[in-house]
Amino acid sequence: MATLTATPQQLISANPQIAAFGNPDNFIEPVFPGQILNQYAFLVDISERVHTREMAITNVLATAGIGMWTYGIYSKKFHLCPVASSFLGMKGSSTFGLGVLMQKLVQWNQKHVLDTAKTACRMQQEFEAELHINTANGCYGRWLKITGKLYCSDGLAMKMMGTLTDITAAKQEELRKNDLMAFLNHELRTPLSTIKLYIQNTARVARMENNKSLEDKMLKADQQTVSMTQLINNFLTLSQVQDAKLSLQKSHFDLSELLEDVTTDMMVLYPDRKFKVKEAKEIWVTADYDKLVQVLVNYANNAVKFSPVKSVITLGCQMVSGEAIVTVQDKGRGIKEADQKLLFCRYSRIHHEKTGGAKGYGLGLYLSREIVESHGGAVGVNSEYGKGATFYFKLPVK
Known part of the structure; x- marks a missing residue:
């Protein structure tokens, strides 16, 4: 048995094309046993082993109804196994460009999928997204879950690879x-x-x-x-x-008037609390009035739940660095720092030792965040445990 003993310089002298694979100083001497007939045999052997391993993985996943896909960075082509191809209405293994995939996706779904994949590539992370596929029949179309990751060699991006799963029924x-x-x-x-x-x-x-x-x-x-x-x-x-269909009916209005309207309603609803408005200077914004009322009412209801009877709840708005900031301040028990990170998450509710947690579905603050972010704004809270809390949202003023 013999091994390859040629130096990197000898290989390059015999075949100058090998320089295209990288710097000869980074060359690693292969240790494959057996007679090597040419200088590229070890590269071919590696490719064959990788291909064999990928095929084995593909076959195992196929038995579970999961398809495999790859995208060549330099060929700019997708390659789908037979299972993945069938999800897109194709037969057997298929190879095609990005344009063909875009034609398969519902229009509103295209940008989200591309942005998700590009961000994952930049961050060297795995990504997951849902694909809404156009079909010839059926009002719902077909839904697929795609996962993937960018694979590199010697610091160079080589290909993306991942799975496709049919999630239409769910x-x-x-x-x-x-x-x-x-x-x-x-x-x-x-x-x-x-x-x-x-x-x-x-x-x-x-x-x-x-x-x-x-x-x-x-x-x-x-x-x-x-x-x-x-x-x-x-x-x-x-x-x-x-459904990613949160629609906004925007109009031009004064935020201070919105605060006054909500405060008046809250005073009628909760006569055992004291509501007041401060710093309500005239600030005109272009936004969905009803949706912002919904946000402010959610904030106010939250303040009522976690503040004592006869306490003061203060609403305010002001301009800071070109942004309108609306606040709702209460004199309640406050929020622990660990809990503040979860406040605006879906279905999150804060547990209190005395009350065992307030009633509700944990949706108000989550939906408030979704509404404000759909306006290009941001939400947040400032609180010291035992000293009340101030919930706020920021809106760009155009």
């Missing part, structure tokens, strides 16, 4: 649930508005007749209808966020 079920939620939310609004109108009229009559007991009961009932309306708004917004 996605269709999710969409059906979201559609049902949106339908119920819309249908509940009309009877709820009628109930609210009757309650307010009854409360007004009770006030005229000096029937304090009935008036108080009607005001409490009215408070519950407002809470239900807020809950419906939150779930409707959630279904829009999940």
